[in-house]
Structure formats: structure tokens, C-alpha cells
Amino acid sequence: MRNEQRREETRAALMEAATQAFSERGYDATGVAEICRRAGVSKGAFYYHFESKQAIFMALVAAWLSELEQALGPAFPGAGSASDRLQELSHRFRDVLASQSPRVTLILEFWTQASRNEAIRQTVLTLYRAFQSFFEGLIQDGIGEGSLRGLDSAVVSRVVLAIASGLFFQGLLDPEGTDWGALAEESVRILMSGIGGGG
């Protein structure tokens, strides 16, 4: 069964190469030949493992999806109040940004393709809704235990997501502009207490 290992290795090499290539040059501008060159295999090998260029892109989306779902599921198992956990999450924003750093532009590529390809859009939407549900549950917990005000959790969760993705995209555009990690923490703090004055 050593073929199985070889199979996995080649597949992994192709996906890694595709990740880098798509990140650097974008989906359309990246040729299958270049992916093969980076992976050190031939075009024949590529089309043996993947039906098409679209197929490997979809595989990358799926891999990213399951990876983040795994990271989201068992994590943060309810230690402390909901507001504390929200702060903790914002604290980890910098690490997430750093760990995803090579893929940051790839995620933007996912987003772009999603706006033009229904299948990809549905996949990304699934991920997006998973995130939203996660935050919605967190906020409902907070409302239940009294650490958060009794606002519409669906709305608040979307706002939290908007801040997160907004900071994400801004960091992509201007990586050196600010300490986006610190800004994420500050955002949650501001969101918690509001910006309204005395009146």
C-alpha cells in the first residue's frame, strides 16, 4: 500500500503549490503548468489527480473550510463569561492573521471567485454562516448570563463578523499601516462599551 502514500504526497504537493501560486498571482493568471512546475510534477500527474483547474481550486476551498471548522468547533469550550471569551477571541486575532498569512490573499481570491461562481459562493457562504452561528451562540450565552445586553443576537453577530472581516481586508490592503491585532482587541472593547457620550 505504498502507492497510497505516494498518491497523498503528490496530491499534497500540488495543492500546496496551487495555494502559493493562486495567492501570488490569482486564479486566472495562474496556469496549470506553473502549478506543476512548483510541485515538481508533470501535467499528466496534475490531471490524473484533479479533473480540472477549477477542481483543485474547489479542493482548496473545501480544505480551508474543514480546517477552520475543526479549529472553531472544539475551541473555547465556555471558559469564563461570554464577554471574556469575546475578548479572548479578539486577542487571538493577531495569531490567526499571522498563521493564515500565506493564505490571506488566497482567501480574498476565494471571495472574488465566490461572487462569480455559484458553487464556490455556496461553499464560502456555508463557512460564513458557520462563523455567524458561532458568534450568535456566544452572544446568546452572554445575554443569558447577563454579561451582554439583550440585543438581537443575529444582528450583533453580523456586526462582529463585519468588524472581523473588515479588519481582515484592511490588514490585507495595508499590512504595515497599523497593529491590526491590537486594533481587533480595541474594537471589541469599544463594541462592548459603546462610543456614545454622556447624553
Place this chain on the structure above:
Amino acid sequence: MRNEQRREETRAALMEAATQAFSERGYDATGVAEICRRAGVSKGAFYYHFESKQAIFMALVAAWLSELEQALGPAFPGAGSASDRLQELSHRFRDVLASQSPRVTLILEFWTQASRNEAIRQTVLTLYRAFQSFFEGLIQDGIGEGSLRGLDSAVVSRVVLAIASGLFFQGLLDPEGTDWGALAEESVRILMSGIGGGG
């Protein structure tokens, strides 16, 4: 001087056609030939007016930049308190989204290209910083007049921008998912008063 008018018309037709084509199919997937077809001119006309495909894209970025700068400058000349103006701005989010609707995906295209092209990135960054300055000034006004708390206006302005762009990108991914305009209004309301509970 009727040549001048003709010149402007062709140029405008090409840029309008490029806007639509880039929006629908993206920069790379759009051919120069298709832009010409939509504009009803020939390739010769295209390359008479623009040096390259990149050039017309840059021209679109520049046009978008100056357009939004104009809309931002004289607009909202300080009627009411800063918090009121912030609410008013969120109220107009739906209209902005609607008016920019044909270009929404084009803006995403700008963002994508910006992450790979330094010249485009600088241009988009200029726009981004113009927005940030605008909000920063607005928030400083609010702090001065007491309608906003004395927080770091640079930080708050970035958070506001994060929410705006975050909602923008989310609306792009899932146009029918929610009333993003209403959500924008609600976001500002939440941002004003915070989500923290009794403690």
C-alpha cells in the same frame, strides 16, 4: 473642436464598457476584444486611447477615487451633532450600496489587484486613508461637542471603516441574506451604545 467631444465620448464608452466587463467577469477573464465589442469600437480605438489593459484599469481606479473624493468632500456639511451625522451616514449606506451596485464587484476587483500591484495598492490606499481621515474628523468633532466619548479617534475611525467595509463585503457574498442597509443603521446604533450588560 468637435474632435474633443468625440474623443471624450469614445473614452467614456470604453471605460463604461470596461467597468461592466471587469465587474461581471473579472480583470483577467475579460479580454480587450470584449471591452471593444461592448463599447462598439475597434481594438485600434482602444489602443489609441489606452496604452494597455492595465492602463484602462488604472484609469478606472483613478476615476472611482476622484468620484468618491468629490462625494466625500462637500457632503454632510456639519448639520447636527457628530453622532447624528454618523447615523445619517449609516442611513445612506443602502443608497450607496444601491448606486454602486453595478460596480460592487469591480471594487472587489480593485482590492484584489491592489494586493498584487503596488501602483494600484497605493491608489486604493490613498482612497482608504481619505475615508479614514473623514471619519476621524467626524469623531473628533463628536468628542469636542460631547456627543461622543473621549476615545482615540484614530482607532474608532478604523473600527467604523471596518464595519462599513465588512458589511460591504458580506453583502457582496450574500446579497439576499439580510437587509444590509438596515443592518448598517443598526450597527451604528450598537456601536454608539455598546453591547455590554449591566456590569
Place this chain on the structure above:
DNA sequence: TGAAACATACCAACCGGTCGGTTTGTAGAT
């Protein structure tokens, strides 16, 4: 008439994808 504005025909380069053939790995027979 001459310069500006546009059209037409064309090209080299590249693209995603195919295909006939070759190597590699391994299960079973001996």
C-alpha cells in the same frame, strides 16, 4: 491637406486540456 481618430488584419505567446506511451509499485503464482 494633414493630423487626429478609428478600423482591419494579423501575430507570437500562452492557455487548459488530451493522449499515447513509460515507469513504478504490488499482489499473486511458482
Place this chain on the structure above:
DNA sequence: ATCTACAAACCGACCGGTTGGTATGTTTCA
């Protein structure tokens, strides 16, 4: 252990089609 037989994995030349860009000719108008 070694040979056989076969399938999985891989190679790279090749194809039709498309692309951004050019070269050259034609129209329009001051």
C-alpha cells in the same frame, strides 16, 4: 525469493483556441 501480470501513477509532446498587443490602412474633421 523471483517472476509474471496488471494497474496505478506519471510523463511530456501536442492541440485547438484565445489573448494582449502591433502594423498598417482608412475615415473624419479643423
